[in-house]
Amino acid sequence: MKEIIIDISDDGEISIETRGFKGKACLEESQFIKDLLGQELSSRLTPAYYETNKTQSKKYLKLCG
């Protein structure tokens, strides 16, 4: 599941977390929120950001005929 979590403190501080995205999709998907709400003060990318959506495929070659 793709999720965006927005926390707004009682002092009006806003933080955004994206979950379930891999790679740059999280930045693209959350951009509309940044455009809507204001200026990004800081951003931290986590290891999931650097993961890709590629799935490993195995190829089997016939060894004998």
Place this chain on the structure above:
Amino acid sequence: MIKISHVSRIELEIRSLDALIAACNRLGFRFVKNQNTYKWYGRWIGDSPLPDGIRKQDLGKCDHAIKIPDCNYEIGVVKKGGIYILLWDSWESKLRLAVGNNGGILKQAYTQEAIKQHAKLKGYLVTEKKTEKGIRLHLHK
């Protein structure tokens, strides 16, 4: 387990008048369009810093105003470029309580309304939850 991919902190800018009006409705405040002055002490005595781009002589003037039940003072809504700046005299304790520290309660309501209006267009379902420190909006699809 769902992994977090990135975390951002945002400085709120009020860009949507519709969302601000909806936020006022949510909080029981009255948004008055085209009211050009708002009630305050009437003289700046330097007890709080002026917002960026606002001079002493700008205080008391606005493009719209927000009235809060049981408060004498009002909030001025001033358009500066593409954003709206909120001006109010935080001396009145009832007003301070109603809008929250640093306007946080009004900012929360604005954020909730702005997100609610736009997230649906992007295909997200939005749920709201009260947390220990404020409010959490959960967008998912």
